[in-house]
Amino acid sequence: MIDFQYTRAADIADAVRQIAGDPAAKFIAGGTNLIDLMKENVERPSRLIDISRLPLREIEETPAGGLRIGALVPNSDLAHHPLVAERYPLLASAILAGASAQLRNMASTGGNLLQRTRCYYFYDTATPCNKRAPGSGCAARYGLNRMHAILGSSDACIATHPSDMCVALAALEAKVHVAGPGGERVIAFADFHRLPGDTPERDTNLRVDEIITAVELPARSFAAHxxxxxxxxxxxxxxxxxxxxxxxxxxxxxxxxxxxxxxxxxxxxxxxxxxxxxxxxxxxxxxxxxxxxxxxxxxxxxxxxxxxxxxxxxxxxxxxxxxxxxxxxxxxxxxxxx
Amino acid sequence: MAYIGTPTSRVDGTAKVTGTAKYAGDAAAPGLAYGAVVTSTIPKGRIAKIDAGAALRVAGVLDVLSHENRPRMARRTAAYKDDVAPEQGSPFRPLYDDKILFSGQPIALVLAEEWEIARFAATLVRVEYDVAPFVTDLHVERERAFAVEQPHKPRGDADNAHAAAAVRHEAEYFIPIEHHNPIELYASTVLWQGDGKLTVYDKTQGVQNVGNYLCAVFNLKPVELRVLSPFMGGGFGSGLRPQYQVTLAVLAARALERPVRLVLTRQQMYALCYRPATIERLVLGAERGGTLDSVGHEAIAVTSQYEDFARNDTGWSGQLYKSRHAKYVHRLARVDLPTPSDMRAPGATTGVYGLECAMDELAVALKLDPVELRLRCYSDRDQHEDIPYTSKKLRECYRQGAAVFGWDRRNREPRSMRDGSELVGWGMASGVWEALQMDTAVRIVLGANGHAEISCAFSDIGTGTYTIVAQVAADLLGLPLEAVTVQLGDSTLPQAPVEGGSWTAASVSHAIAKTADEIRKELWRLAKAMPNSPLAASRLDDIALADGRIIDKKDGGRGVPMADAMRHGRRDRLACESTNTVKEDTSHARNTHSAIFAEVKVDEELGVIRVTRVVSAVAAGRILNTKTARSQIMGGVVGGIGMALHEETLVDHTLGRMMNANIAEYHVPVNADVHDIEVIFVDEPDDLVNPLGIKGVGEIGIVGVAAAVANAVYHATGKRVRDLPITVDKLLR
CATH class of the missing domain: 3.30.390.50 (CO dehydrogenase flavoprotein, C-terminal domain)
Structure with a gap:
């Protein structure tokens, strides 16, 4: 673990301002993945910007008949929310298939989208890994790759995304609302995560100065089947x-x-x-x-x-x-x- | 007896659940400094350069120790040999020199005012290596494996008998590296008292073993050192030998001349020790009627480059079943990993896994029920020495286990039993372990207030030793359980070996018995000396202690209160200490046995396995505490399920490094993997094994479980997976 600064974001604009001013900073909400990675020296943020007090914990119905889920809604709250459990049971089920009750209590919606691969080599700084250290090579390719990708991998990286929740969000065609210095934008879920290509260090198309504010579910919920x-x-x-x-x-x-x-x-x-x-x-x-x-x-x-x-x-x-x-x-x- | 044999709750339970029980990493002292270990990233070679400059420049860093600047340690490798070190080889010496012997080896120790500072600074230490060629794969090295001596001699002519056998079975079974993964991290806190004396709180299964080791390594006198391990959050054998954190913590305290705490990370613990990857090759020859002619068992296991670690994997095969011919070979393959260690029922867990799967395959070949095959091969005498057992109720284990499980409803045909989309499999196996006892001393201090304090250096590694000590002492001293306090895990207490081998219960109980008997004699003398003593004419042989009184058993319970006898004799306290010495007796074999029955349900299409039921019937002599003993067996069953289906340390043989060194990626069973476990203790009175009839239950619970599960998976699916763990990919292959 490295020495780092800790600050709090007063509001979303402040969060964006802070991260734009310090590209080596990271937002922290539940910390269920980031802290682990910091302990292993994989993530080395200069600063943790604590966003956990931002008002992003609401689950609201949208005019279009869907749901808008605040980025800080804990995974367990989301899975057990009546509107989710009844109308989007696929999402609830996927969330409950992941992690443990304790982790789900801490992990946030936005953070779940940003969790990083569980590739053994990514986690071990003693080994090569293009995702962790671009250009160092991929040890998994010719190493232990039982957990690894069978689709969409590249010569540079064969890691998988570990989330269960995101699989359901992909199926439901959720949208990711983000805020940045230039204002807000919406990213279709299919465009949010990336394939590794030549830049496996980038998991998503979220820009370094952007923050996830919400995940939106469309009305179509497939609750029956x-x-x-x-x-x-x-x-x-x-x-x-x-x-x-x-x-x-x-x-x-x-x-x-x-x-x-x-x-x-x-x-x-x-x-x-x-x-x-x-x-x-x-x-x-x-x-x-x-x-x-x-x-x-x-x-x-x-x-x-x-x-x-x-x-x-x-x-x-x-x-x-x-x-x-x-x-x-x-x-x-x-x-x-x- | 009021307490022995009852389901007494743990006497230390409240302290544990309320957090007042202090563990090695909890000890505190003013001016405590903190350590963080830097470990090697290569498996073999030498350290070319260590640059600690950046680390030393961090505010709060006190020092960075390495082989280049550490305080003096013993040069002789013999000084590093602890009580349970392998006979052959030279133990690992942390920070001793520039040699790298395994990946994850400690190579520097950062010391700082705060733990976070130490951990941060540890990331700044730059190390350059000269890398040497290495090997970590048993399958690559097996051809170069060398034979080591085994405790059991062959009999007959197994090769010829096998060649002539009517029915033969030959197969190899594989157990990967497994780690103990106790929940408590390895930790040591060294209190520096300024008078040259050290008090060391260490996570260990043997405080006196660690004490002797530290005295030898640091040239200390025994009076200058005290080692404590009052509580332990699980050991499973990983704490039998002194682990490197205690050596480094003492080294640091001496370097800084102040107290030091060193806690390893979970990841670092994977480089301490492990169950060795082992190939078990079984060769069985049988008559068509279902009796064994010959048993051949060859084990090939990994060991380090610097020590020869070997256990009895193979001998069980010639002992458990009757066969005229038996042959054993144990080979070691040197790899560039740390030395393996004992892990719950070492040798038996792996060897009996192979044997009991092979017996299952033989039963299939013979078209026999697997229990029936074992009954036809049953041996009432130990096959190695042709001697009787002190007791062996294995037949009763089969009978009771099968009855509770409902084994008679089993259809022998694989894939014949179903529950909807799931295939149902029923498998069974036998288990065997030794009933050992070691020389042990106990001190009893009985106060005139009717309170007794029992002390012994044994550690309670979480098994319930505090509780059984209190039970046995309460019964033998005739006191209520609440009037007994127990002190364990302190090297200054009366002598005890490491806590292992399932020998603790028998060893400490008989030491209590011997010491309590001296207390009884003292009390009798005092009672007799009382004016108008009702025991004036009594004989010592008739005297017992019960309900706080000294009584004459022959005379209607006539007696006097202990407190009165002590008061009249002007004794505030009676203190006795004695050592129970175990005489070697080779006239009988001493073993515990078990029969395990397992049910699995397997999704046919997806290969997902659920262990829905396990019945374990255990014959282990007198059970001192049916509650804690049951927990021991249940824990063993859970360990066996993990071994069968989940546990495997993944080594990248190109990097020579363990890659799933954390308990997210190293899988042990979670609640969802564990369903109904029923434990049966078969009545096994035994006054030959020792006077109290105690055999111990720490290991027997795991032996055979993996085989029972694997055999159930075969019965369910018709697919025999011999490489553990049995995962989806192997089942679908």
């Missing part, structure tokens, strides 16, 4: 090997709308709108789910230890869509897979 299915190395408190957020709407027996997002397989929550488009109008059958799974993974590529994820993801997609179609979503408290 959804499932969040997470496969991991123990039954709770482990990062996903593969996670699937599946959501369906039907017109009689045909699929009217579908959302499919994967976690644990790429540098960002993985969605493929062409696969969803191809599913529209199809029956909710195992065959169409299998076709979708095949299409989702057509470009998947495994490394020495993680090739199993391709078949696992294929099966998990079929299962999650089956659960969603049947209206029997995966329970996050009963660990038996439905």
């Amino acid at each position: 959804y499932s969040y299915l997470k496969i991991r190395d123990r039954l709770s408190y482990a990062f996903a090997l593969v996670a699937v957020a599946a959501a369906l709407e039907f017109d009689r027996d045909a699929i009217k709308e579908v959302r499919l997002a994967l976690g644990g397989v790429a540098h960002k929550p993985w969605r493929d709108v062409s696969v969803e488009a191809a599913m529209r109008g199809a029956p909710a059958s195992r065959a169409s789910f299998a076709r979708a799974a095949e299409a989702m993974l057509r470009d998947a590529r495994g490394f020495a230890h993680n090739a199993f994820k391709i078949e696992l993801a294929r099966r998990a997609i079929v299962r999650a869509l089956t659960q969603a179609a049947a209206g029997t979503p995966q329970s996050q408290s009963v660990k038996k897979i439905r």
Whole structure:
């Protein structure tokens, strides 16, 4: 851990002013990831700007029929909020699939979007890692890569994004509201996280002088047909090997709308709108789910230890869509897979 | 007896849950300085240069110690050999010289006024290395592994018998490196008293072992050093040997001439010690009727470049079941990692995992129920020495365990049992461990107020030693439990070995018994001397202590209160200390046994495994405390589930470095992974093992559990995964 300054942000404008004036500073809210990374000397902020007292803890209905979630709403409050639990159970379920109750109590909505990969090498400053130290190389590529990406990776980085909540937000087509020196802007969720490319040190398209103020959910909530299915190395408190957020709407027996997002397989929550488009109008059958799974993974590529994820993801997609179609979503408290 | 055998709650429970129980890192002193360790980033080579300039310039930094500037330590490697060090080799000497022996090795110690300053400054120490070629992979080094002597001799001609056997099974089973991961971090606080004397609060399973070690390393006289470990947040064997933080903390206190606290990080603890990665090769030859002809067991385990750590992995295979021919080989493969260590039931946990999976596979080959196979191979005599056991109720473990589990409803066919989308598997295994006892001394001070204080140097590593000591002493002194206080974990207390091997309960209880007997004699003498004593004509043999009184058992409980006898004899207190010496007796084998039955449910499509039920039936002599003993067995079962399904230290063999050195990425079972665990203590009276019939329960709970789970996974899926842990990817492969 390094020596750092600590300041508080008086309001959002002050937060933006402070971070614009000190690009090596970091915002801190729940600190559930940042503090760990600081202890390991991975994050070395010059200053922590405490935003935890900013008025960003509301969950409000929007005129468009959706929800606006303040960036500081704790993950547990979000998951258990009546409007979320009833109208966006996919989001609630994904949140409850992640971390532990204690971590969810501390972790904020905005912070969840910004959590960093759990790649072993990223966490260990004794090893090469392009994400932590650009240009130093990727030790995971030829090292321990069982947890790593099968989709969208680059020569520079094969890390995955660790969030469960973000997988659901991707499926729900949430929007991220941010504020910066030039004012506010809205980023579509699909554009928020990045693929690693040649710049794996950048996880998101958030600019260094911007702050997340809210996450907005559209009206469409898929409350009747959804499932969040997470496969991991123990039954709770482990990062996903593969996670699937599946959501369906039907017109009689045909699929009217579908959302499919994967976690644990790429540098960002993985969605493929062409696969969803191809599913529209199809029956909710195992065959169409299998076709979708095949299409989702057509470009998947495994490394020495993680090739199993391709078949696992294929099966998990079929299962999650089956659960969603049947209206029997995966329970996050009963660990038996439905 | 009022307390022995009852489910007595922990006498230290309140202190622990209210935070008044102080651990090694809690000790405080005015002027305390704090240490932070800098560790090597390479596994082998030498330190070319250490630049501590930037660290030293940080305000509040007191010093940076390394091999270049540390105070004097012993040169002789023998000085570093503690009571449980491997016989062969030279122990690791922290900050001794420029040699790097493993990644994560301590190479510098930053000392500062505050812990945060020390930790920050530690990040500023710049180290240059000369890197040497290294190897950390057992599978690469197995060809160069060398055989070490084993405690058990072969019998018959296993090779020929195997070749001639009607049914054969040969397979290799693999256990990766596992870490103990006790929840308490390793910590030492050294109080510097200015008079040349040191008081060291250390997280250790053996205060006297650490004391002797520090005296040798720093050339101290025993009176100049006191080591305390009153409470411990888990050890599992990781605290048997002195760990480097205590050496560095003493080094620092001597360098600064002030008190020092050093707490390791979770990540740093992975470089202390571990259960060695081991290949267990089993070769079984059987008759078609289901009896064993031959057992061959070869273990190949990693050890460090500087010490030969080996345990008895293989001997269990020739002991547990009747077979005329048996052969054992234990090989060590040198790798550039720290020396492995004992970890809960060392040797048995790994060796019996291999044996009990192999027996399951043999049962499949023989088309026999796995319990039936074990009963056909049952041995009432120890096979190594052809001697009887002091007691062996393993048959009863099978019977009671199977009955409670409902084993008779099992369909032998793999993949034959289902619960909706899940395959159901039932597996079982046997467990075995030793019933050991060590020389131990206990002091009892009985006050005229009817209060007794029991003291012994043993540590309570969280198993419940404080409680069983109080129970045994209360019963043998005839006092209420509340009238007994217990002092443990202090090197100045009467002599005890390290707390390990499941020997503590038997060892300390018999030392209490011996000392309590001296108290009884003293009280009898005092009682007899009282005017008009009702015990004037009594014989010592008939005297007992009960309900605070000295009584004649033969005479209707006639007696006098202890307090009266002491008052008349003008004694405020009676103090006795004696050592119970254990005589070697090779006429009988001494073991604990268990039968474990496990149920798993496996999602067929996704390979997700849930352990839904475990029944563990244990025969371990007299159970002193059914509550704490049950907790021990349950903890062992949870450890076994972790071994079967979760635990694995990942080593990047290109970097020679452990990569999941934290308890987010090193998986142990969480609540969701642990369901119903039923513990049965089979009645096993045994007056041969020792007078009180105590065998110990610390290790037996984990032995065999991983095999029972693995066998259940096979039964559920028809897929035999021999490499632990059994993860989704291996099951789908």
